Amino acid sequence: MDCMVIQGGRRLAGEVRISGAKNTALPILASTLLSKGTCALLNMPDVRDVLTMSKVLTHLGAGIEVHGDRYTVTLAGVASCQAPYELVKTMRASVLVLGPLLARWGEAIVALPGGCAIGARPINLHLAALEKMGAEIHIEHGNVHACIRGRLKGARIYFDVPTVTGTENVMMAACLAEGTTVLENAAREPEVSDLASFLIKRGARVSGVGTDVITIDGVPELHGADHEIVPDRVETGTYLIAGAITGGEVRVVRCRPDHCDALLAKLQEAGVALKVEKEAIQVRANGQPRAVDVKTLPYPGFPTDMQAQMMALMALARGSSVITETVFESRFLHVLELQRMGADIRIEGNHAVVTGVGRLSGAPVMASDLRASACLILAGLAAEGETRVSRVYHLDRGYERLDAKLTGLGAQVRREAERV
Numbered sequence: 001m002d003c004m005v006i007q008g009g010r011r012l013a014g015e016v017r018i019s020g021a022k023n024t025a026l027p028i029l030a031s032t033l034l035s036k037g038t039c040a041l042l043n044m045p046d047v048r049d050v051l052t053m054s055k056v057l058t059h060l061g062a063g064i065e066v067h068g069d070r071y072t073v074t075l076a077g078v079a080s081c082q083a084p085y086e087l088v089k090t091m092r093a094s095v096l097v098l099g100p101l102l103a104r105w106g107e108a109i110v111a112l113p114g115g116c117a118i119g120a121r122p123i124n125l126h127l128a129a130l131e132k133m134g135a136e137i138h139i140e141h142g143n144v145h146a147c148i149r150g151r152l153k154g155a156r157i158y159f160d161v162p163t164v165t166g167t168e169n170v171m172m173a174a175c176l177a178e179g180t181t182v183l184e185n186a187a188r189e190p191e192v193s194d195l196a197s198f199l200i201k202r203g204a205r206v207s208g209v210g211t212d213v214i215t216i217d218g219v220p221e222l223h224g225a226d227h228e229i230v231p232d233r234v235e236t237g238t239y240l241i242a243g244a245i246t247g248g249e250v251r252v253v254r255c256r257p258d259h260c261d262a263l264l265a266k267l268q269e270a271g272v273a274l275k276v277e278k279e280a281i282q283v284r285a286n287g288q289p290r291a292v293d294v295k296t297l298p299y300p301g302f303p304t305d306m307q308a309q310m311m312a313l314m315a316l317a318r319g320s321s322v323i324t325e326t327v328f329e330s331r332f333l334h335v336l337e338l339q340r341m342g343a344d345i346r347i348e349g350n351h352a353v354v355t356g357v358g359r360l361s362g363a364p365v366m367a368s369d370l371r372a373s374a375c376l377i378l379a380g381l382a383a384e385g386e387t388r389v390s391r392v393y394h395l396d397r398g399y400e401r402l403d404a405k406l407t408g409l410g411a412q413v414r415r416e417a418e419r420v
């Protein structure tokens with residue numbers, strides 16, 4: 001197991017290039033199960049979750065060739081309809097193969113993902129929707145077993161909460177259903193829209209993308225297509241905060257500023273100077289940031305995946321801020337670690353009251369999940385002395401070459417085998 005060792009206090013400067021979005025790459029890979037043929041996927045991020053999804057697909061029968069950030073996925077037929085527990089337990093998003101397997105191949109057996117560090121994370125809404133479309137679903141031996149005779153049937157589905165992977169799973173399945181499916185209170189995240197545009201290229205009939213009502217007219221079959229994955233908005237946000245928290249000046253390139261509106265508004269409110277171009281954002285720290293309140297919400301609200309990183313910035317702000325987490329119930333595990341670095345944070349239910357301090361001090365800390373790890377790295381970059389973030393395998397799930405990209409900006413970061 002590796003850890004990341006950071007010598008804090010260096011002002012970051014320079015340019016960093018954003019990789020493709022992990023949360024788009026995963027459903028897009030899963031969707032290749034919807035048809036025979038070949039899909040060429042460009043700008044694929046080199047992160048562990050994408051490797052895990054590739055292993056799931058290979059197990060199911062897909063052939064995958066990787067050349068740099070280009071994946072060529074060829075499917076002649078499926079060898080198995082079962083996604084194994086060993087892979088699913090390391091990545092909840094494996095559940096994204098459920099809809100495509102069921103819709104195209106009539107059966108899917110997917111290990112039920114358990115809880116995770118940030119909360120219970122059920123998949124009841126995915127299952128209820130597929131049942132409404134005619135699937136028979138049983139939970140047996142820890143697996144979801146779904147099957148259908150003939151085709152799924154179009155249906156009107158109302159999601160109690162806008163679920164991102166739920167919307168994606170059901171949208172993929174509905175592409176091959178008989179008749180029309182209407183998804184109400186659907187997720188509006190850019191990752192859902194990017195998946196939809198890939199499906200449309202392959203012959204799917206999807207409308208209302210980017211709104212909370214998505215309509216899918218089922219077609220008998222889809223074909224292969226090429227697609228370039230949209231840039232990662234969470235990686236973008238993480239580097240913007242890296243610039244701001246170190247008092248630096250960083251230009252983030254090959255990104256989609258229009259997908260980061262909520263974060264950009266909050267950074268501006270905090271007094272951080274931003275110059276926004278079509279595909280780049282320049283961030284310049286403007287003295288100590290001001291405290292601002294933040295509430296996570298489904299897109300276009302402030303992303304829960306940026307909450308921990310924003311908290312690192314607020315830990316060093318002037319004044320007190322209230323950070324409210326409304327998407328996941330226990331996504332404050334980074335707080336205890338930030339406190340070890342000298343942050344002044346109090347938790348009250350789903351609110352964190354953060355009172356900015358003048359300085360953080362480096363400490364050994366432990367990462368609990370992907371975005372919490374990013375938060376600790378950011379805090380370490382700004383802290384005095386050495387910070388040692390253990391369990392960085394969480395980071396490798398979603399950030400491509402984070403240590404190399406930070407080093408390119410002048411950070412003193414190195415990866416080491418963990419001392420036991």
Ligand code: UD1
Nearest residue numbers: 023093121122123124125126161162163164165305327328
């Ligand atoms: C996706 C993202 C994750 C992000 C999250 C919220 C991927 C691979 N992951 O996760 O990075 O943090 O969106 O933006 O895209 N819920 C239910 N029942 C369900 C499904 C969800 O109650 O069947 C609840 C969840 O517990 C949570 C809320 O809905 O409170 C939103 O979760 P959801 O959007 O489904 O998250 P994921 O798709 O798992």
